[in-house]
Amino acid sequence: MGRSPLLLSVPVAVGYVPLGAVFGFLFVQAGGAWWMAIASSVLIYAGASQFMMIPMLTAGLPIGSIALATLVVNLRHVFYGLSLLHLVPKNGLAKFYLIFGLTDETYSLLTTLPAETTPMQRVWLTLINQMWWVSGTALGAVLGSQVQTQLAGLDFALVALFAVLVVEQWRARSSAKPLWVALLSYPVAWLIWPAHALLAAIGMSVVAAIWLDWITHGR
Numbered sequence: 001m002g003r004s005p006l007l008l009s010v011p012v013a014v015g016y017v018p019l020g021a022v023f024g025f026l027f028v029q030a031g032g033a034w035w036m037a038i039a040s041s042v043l044i045y046a047g048a049s050q051f052m053m054i055p056m057l058t059a060g061l062p063i064g065s066i067a068l069a070t071l072v073v074n075l076r077h078v079f080y081g082l083s084l085l086h087l088v089p090k091n092g093l094a095k096f097y098l099i100f101g102l103t104d105e106t107y108s109l110l111t112t113l114p115a116e117t118t119p120m121q122r123v124w125l126t127l128i129n130q131m132w133w134v135s136g137t138a139l140g141a142v143l144g145s146q147v148q149t150q151l152a153g154l155d156f157a158l159v160a161l162f163a164v165l166v167v168e169q170w171r172a173r174s175s176a177k178p179l180w181v182a183l184l185s186y187p188v189a190w191l192i193w194p195a196h197a198l199l200a201a202i203g204m205s206v207v208a209a210i211w212l213d214w215i216t217h218g219r
Contacts, residue, residue: 032057080102084107
């Protein structure tokens with residue numbers, strides 16, 4: 001791996017620090033303790049699910065309902081993990097952490113690394129990415145406990161981050177077919193099943209990937 005995990009994680013930091021800060025800020029503003037916001041980013045580390053958790057906790061929903069909603073939102077990680085099984089380290093603790101720390105952004109980086117990248121380098125990259133998220137959460141939690149203001153607009157950092165990662169994925173691959181499949185799947189899914197367009201688009205992309213692999217490599 002030519003660049004260090006720290007340098008590779010910089011694009012993720014640009015998105016994770018402000019987004020983590022927004023989460024920590026909103027969590028504290030909703031009445032949660034600052035340390036609970038940080039603990040959430042350390043022990044749960046689920047991005048969108050953490051944001052979803054805030055109104056659910058405020059509404060007093062049971063933990064079981066929150067856990068089920070988190071499972072549904074993060075079910076896509078099952079497909080991520082299956083494609084990385086050959087890259088996970090043999091060490092039990094390192095293997096467990098790589099599974100735990102897998103996010104959309106981390107997956108995007110891991111799949112663009114050269115083949116000679118060691119499993120432990122992948123683990124370090126995953127850990128550094130989480131540290132950016134935890135650092136942002138801590139910053140937002142401290143601000144949220146001290147000031148009363150709005151953080152409108154910072155959530156656009158996630159859109160910008162995904163745009164950067166898509167470009168990196170495109171540059172790392174010899175074929176643009178996966179990108180075009182993803183771009184076309186969502187509008188088609190929205191026309192067919194607008195209430196669950198994202199879920200339908202993911203399913204269509206998986207089917208398309210299997211079909212493309214079948215016609216390329218045969219049975």
